[in-house]
Amino acid sequence: MANSIAITNPRTGEPDFQLICHELSDVMAKSKQLRLAQKKWWQLSLQDRIKYLQIFAQAITALKPSFVEALIDDTGRANESMLEVDVVIGAIDRWCRQAPELLATQAERSGEIPFLAIKQSYLPYPVVGIISPWNFPLLLSLVDAIPALLAGCSVLLKPSEVTSRVTKPLIKAISEVPMLAEVFSVVTGGGQTGEAVSEVADLICFTGSVATGRKVGEACAKRFIPAFLELGGKDPAIVCEDADLDVAAKALCWGSMVNAGQSCMSLERVYVNKNIADAFIAKLVTEVKQLSHNFPNINQGEIGPIIAPSQVDIVKRQLADAKVKGAQFLTGGRVVELGGGYYCQPTIVSNISDDMDIINQETFAAILPVVIVDTDQEAIRKANNSDFGLSAAVFSQNVEHAEQIALQLEAGAISINDASLTALVHEAEKQSFKYSGLGGSRMGNVSIHRFMRKKAFIRN
Ligand code: NAD
Numbered sequence: 276m277a278n279s280i281a282i283t284n285p286r287t288g289e290p291d292f293q294l295i296c297h298e299l300s301d302v303m304a305k306s307k308q309l310r311l312a313q314k315k316w317w318q319l320s321l322q323d324r325i326k327y328l329q330i331f332a333q334a335i336t337a338l339k340p341s342f343v344e345a346l347i348d349d350t351g352r353a354n355e356s357m358l359e360v361d362v363v364i365g366a367i368d369r370w371c372r373q374a375p376e377l378l379a380t381q382a383e384r385s386g387e388i389p390f391l392a393i394k395q396s397y398l399p400y401p402v403v404g405i406i407s408p409w410n411f412p413l414l415l416s417l418v419d420a421i422p423a424l425l426a427g428c429s430v431l432l433k434p435s436e437v438t439s440r441v442t443k444p445l446i447k448a449i450s451e452v453p454m455l456a457e458v459f460s461v462v463t464g465g466g467q468t469g470e471a472v473s474e475v476a477d478l479i480c481f482t483g484s485v486a487t488g489r490k491v492g493e494a495c496a497k498r499f500i501p502a503f504l505e506l507g508g509k510d511p512a513i514v515c516e517d518a519d520l521d522v523a524a525k526a527l528c529w530g531s532m533v534n535a536g537q538s539c540m541s542l543e544r545v546y547v548n549k550n551i552a553d554a555f556i557a558k559l560v561t562e563v564k565q566l567s568h569n570f571p572n573i574n575q576g577e578i579g580p581i582i583a584p585s586q587v588d589i590v591k592r593q594l595a596d597a598k599v600k601g602a603q604f605l606t607g608g609r610v611v612e613l614g615g616g617y618y619c620q621p622t623i624v625s626n627i628s629d630d631m632d633i634i635n636q637e638t639f640a641a642i643l644p645v646v647i648v649d650t651d652q653e654a655i656r657k658a659n660n661s662d663f664g665l666s667a668a669v670f671s672q673n674v675e676h677a678e679q680i681a682l683q684l685e686a687g688a689i690s691i692n693d694a695s696l697t698a699l700v701h702e703a704e705k706q707s708f709k710y711s712g713l714g715g716s717r718m719g720n721v722s723i724h725r726f727m728r729k730k731a732f733i734r735n
Pocket of ligand 1: 483639
């Protein structure tokens, strides 16, 4: 008999959902079924696989109210929940349109040795394991599953236990496409269920924290299976002396506060040139002061609750550490309890010293520390002085200058004169630097090739 755990609602603080935790034996049984079914799935034509994915998208569309309701209960935010479902439907449609070209059989060719004919082929990984986090629970559960299924793999998904209500409409949508249901299984539970997935899959796509990513990476290394790790960040922004300050202030407000800062691409540090610092900070503070919590009306206000209960103490601790070490809060600065949920006040903080946790560790909340620098070189040095290297942003009206700075930043996804653009632009390939991840680009058309083992046929 599987265990179950109580899941807290982030708006009420009440445990109002009971989640089944699948054990290793359940996960092994599922992976055995998937392995068998994948053979049939792979033998289907690509057009058939596309057809089943399109029916799946229609099922999600038909169930959109249930998805949105579940996501709202999971995350305590409304607008982002609706957007998340739309983005997923759009992504399925895009992959289905692009797959024929991306997976087309390549013609035989000759290489450096003219009398040898070369043909490239591929075989999909039979079982792709996907382990996902809580900040965009539906999107980050499906972003890798869709191309993997189109490539001919089966998928074993373990979503985050923190936001597990959304698995109900997801399982329903999958079950409405019986052929897909044979090759797309969802197992639920916490870390132990995730560990079990790493023990049975042939390839792992993991999105989550560095600490768990390291465990998953080690488990995969022991089995010599590929691991694609999408991990945490402490994304910096640089505002140069010649930046358009209105553009920079608006973009940084959005880029640091969207989803209440609970986004891996959230900007969590800004380095601003001393000559424009006062003017920029004034504009940023004006922007941020317009934000409010989505309490008591979930449809009013931009800042939702802290989604994961474990995050509440982390955010409180970082704020307290900054305060003790002399930080100055220009807006916000506290975690407040409203109706049982915990909300981080939209916070702009200055007077930052290098030893503060708020500038060194991932925060994952609506908090933006501002650091004044003398030169762009100082900004670059400070931006790179981090264990992370996920994304960044540079603001300068001289695009060539901004690109010169971007070249020197140790991060894979860099927005120029905006924030988090790579989350919107699917075709831009990027990799994570340092502890922010490992493996080929999740974004871009090439990402589908991660799910296929390459083969070469060479004929004399
Ligand atoms: P987490 O590492 O706590 O959990 C992620 C998933 O791993 C969950 O499903 C969890 O149950 C599972 N898990 C826990 N222990 C496991 C184990 N030993 N083996 C296998 N699976 C295990 O992360 P989280 O708190 O859910 O997510 C927040 C983190 O995710 C942040 O650090 C954020 O930056 C990161 N994130 C990164 C990206 C990206 O694309 N780089 C996107 C979103 C979130």
